[in-house]
Amino acid sequence: MLRSLYTALLYVFAPMALAGTALRGLRDPAYRDRLSERLGFTNAVAPASAQRRIWIHAVSVGEVQAAAPLVRALLKKYPQHSFLVTTATPTGAQRVRALFGDSVAAHAYLPYDLPGAVRRFLNRVRPSLAIVMEREIWPNLFGECKHRRIPLLLASARISERSAARHRNFAALFSEALSGNVIVAAQTAHDADRYRAIGARHALVTGNVKFDIETPLAAREAGEQLRLTQLANRPVWVAGSTHDGEEQQVLAAHRLVMAQRPDALLVLVPRHPNRFDAVRSWLKAEQINFAARSRNDSVTVETSVLLVDTLGELMTFYAAADIAFVGGSLIATVGGHNLLEPAVLERPVLVGPHNFNAPDIAQLMLDRGAARQVTSAEQLAAVILELYTNPSTRAEMGAKASAIVAENRGALNRVMDLIEPLLQAPSQIT
Structure with a gap:
């Protein structure tokens, strides 16, 4: 019931958000590019071969920077896989290109959390594993990943007490989103406790991958x-x-x-x-x-x-x-x-x-x-x-x-240890 209400509200506000993004494009042309991706019409189609795909979502510049050690470790360990990185902002997209160049085969904008947009997106990108950096929780996207038995890892996950309190007001919505196929790899014990309080079944402390920043x-x-x-x-x-x-x-x-x-x-x-x-x-x-x-x-x-x-x-x-x-x-x-x-x-x-x-x-x-x-x-x-x-x-x-x-280095290795079994046997998360 709560998820239906959430979705109905999204249908009301999504056109406004799309119009706002288009208007912002008058000042910054990058926001006009690839507007259709906001509705799931991405060109980042999975390769026709049997090559498996790892999808990493980092909302903007800071999260892309934080994800850099993890992305580089994945590229090194799984060269036989294809990789997709999604962001929500053009500056995040620019940072993806600057950091990874052609080593990451595809970039796309994450679609709005509308059921149709999410289905179109997943139909095209077909990930074997979804990794979301830090603190993004999208009930319809997570629910569709669960339906398709796509394992989902919240990496270097964090949530403030203030945000957790707001999420607890909609406990049924977020409990459903964080159940089943979602593993929360939290930065701290406090973060893990807060995720459990809003419904996460699988929450453990791995540390903050930001500490694994490469010496530039x-x-x-x-x-x-x-x-x-x-x-x-x-x-x-x-x-x-x-x-x-x-x-x-x-x-x-x-x-x-x-x-x-x-x-x-x-x-x-x-x-x-x-x-x-x-x-x-x-x-x-x-x-x-x-x-x-x-x-x-x-x-x-x-x-x-x-x-x-x-x-x-x-x-x-x-x-x-x-x-x-x-x-x-x-x-x-x-x-x-x-x-x-x-x-x-x-x-x-x-x-x-x-x-x-x-x-x-x-x-x-x-x-x-x-x-x-x-x-x-x-x-x-x-x-x-x-x-x-x-x-x-x-x-x-x-x-x-x-x-x-x-x-404080070491979170990267702990997160990588979680990823290996998810790629080997993704359907075993329950």
């Missing part, structure tokens, strides 16, 4: 070269994955830093490409002397901000910098982004107070002294100035951050 040697080398050629002898800090409402605080902090260190350089990396033009215009209005990465502008002694308005270069600039601030954390609505990216590069990490996307990682890094929390532009500036004057403290924080990553 190419990014490290590119960052070191960039530092030598353009950023030498300057104090450099990165504000990575920033959002509207946060960039204003970051720039205010940078102005306070420059009052004492006029040679300081801020590398500003907005999270979403569709905001690049707006951020460029805003910096002009603020009368900031900035260089735009997309235009290959040179960074001169007069440049105070380097705007990275390109995709896929955040790790390079973390490697080139002295200090990393990780965005999405100074505003209450986003929940923070990946602290492990600068950590694996041995950079001291600064972060705002809002980290509900990965609270355990944030708390661990704060408790261990690998990260410092700031709540305002003034605090951010003060900590940056403190770290600039204490190179040994920067090095100590960076070493602690890298050690945390090293100590």
